[in-house]
Amino acid sequence: MLHALVSPGRGWDGRTAANSLSRHEGVGGAGSVAAELCVRRAAYAWGRGSCLCRRCAAPLFLHSPAPHPASALALVDVLLKAVGDTPIMKTKKWSVERTRTIQGLVDFIKKFLKLVASEQLFIYVNQSFAPSPDQEVGTLYECFGSDGKLVLHYCKSQAWG
């Protein structure tokens, strides 16, 4: 059973929804995607959000009946900023699940920027420390977020040690 979290927003229609669903359904079925939750932002204040599922870049859609508690579905707003000569992401603003780890975010950015998996990518909070790969984005947002978002700098080389 698949659920649509919210009513269609800007640039989102039933056909797009159906296409997105089929894209996700084809990949191992809803059950296997249970581990990777993709949630659609209700307000759409950030414009077109995109799916952080590792399999595609489809618009956000709740496509699995994963037994996650409600709080895990909560999203935080993340702003990604490139450092140095690291490629800049066309979309900088993302809605990320609280429970997504820094490693998960790194994997996503690497895929999005089409970087080789073996290439290193460093993430920094407050331009001062690199959080542990297993740290949750939600915790970082609560402690270091400002103006309703968590700003993260990413770099192919070590920027702030």
Add this chain to the structure above:
Amino acid sequence: MTDDKDVLRDVWFGRIPTCFTLYQDEITEREAEPYYLLLPRISYLTLVTDKVKKHFQKVMRQEDVTEIWFEYEGTPLKWHFPIGLLFDLHASNTALPWNITVHFKNFPEKDLLHCTSKDVIEAHFMACVKEADALKHKSQVINEMQKKDHKQLWMGLQNDKFDQFWAINRKLMEYPPEDSGFRYIPFRIYQVTTERPFIQKLFRPVATNGQLNTLGDLLKEVYPAAITPEDGEKKNQVMVHGIEPMLETPVQWLSEHMSYPDNFLHISIIPQPTD
């Protein structure tokens, strides 16, 4: 004040008697004897187990030895958590020595981070110190330090040199005279039974009325389930460095005296033992 400095030493020199046994399925050329070691509570597994690795490698073939990892009663032990935290969380109410199983195969990718060199431990340790200072001082103190000061913190930890470490760390424990404490207290609360890795939130050491916030106040705010109700039965132990600090203890004091070298208060919530 002398008493308070003693606490710093007691925390630094805490040790856990540990028995390392090679996992039975590891391929050996002859029988592997267990290896006994006193582990520093304040350090990290991969930083202090070179001798353990060497001991077991002696009975194994070179090609069977890949990255070492440790497990306790089936649970992979995260090397990036301080040893004292791991023990308090998993084994504090069991008989000593702490029995840890050593593995060289089948690294559990989903549970553990890789630790390919001491540099990885240093990077992780320094990142924690920086994160703690971001909370305490908006990173002002750590950023004002020179690179050699940062290095001294790491070398002090690596070489078990209390004075070398605290010569620099004391600066991270200071605060402006006009304030009563740090901006926020760096803390993490752990429980074995929950899904989430740990609880970490913003918490001020001083209340709006100027009173010092206590450990009890902290728990009430971020994890009220850990506090025993008025006439209820005590279900949990709130443990730091193997002891249960009184809930009336000011968190500012705890942060200054019972943080780990990474400047975080790592707090374990464990079931009250029934005996």
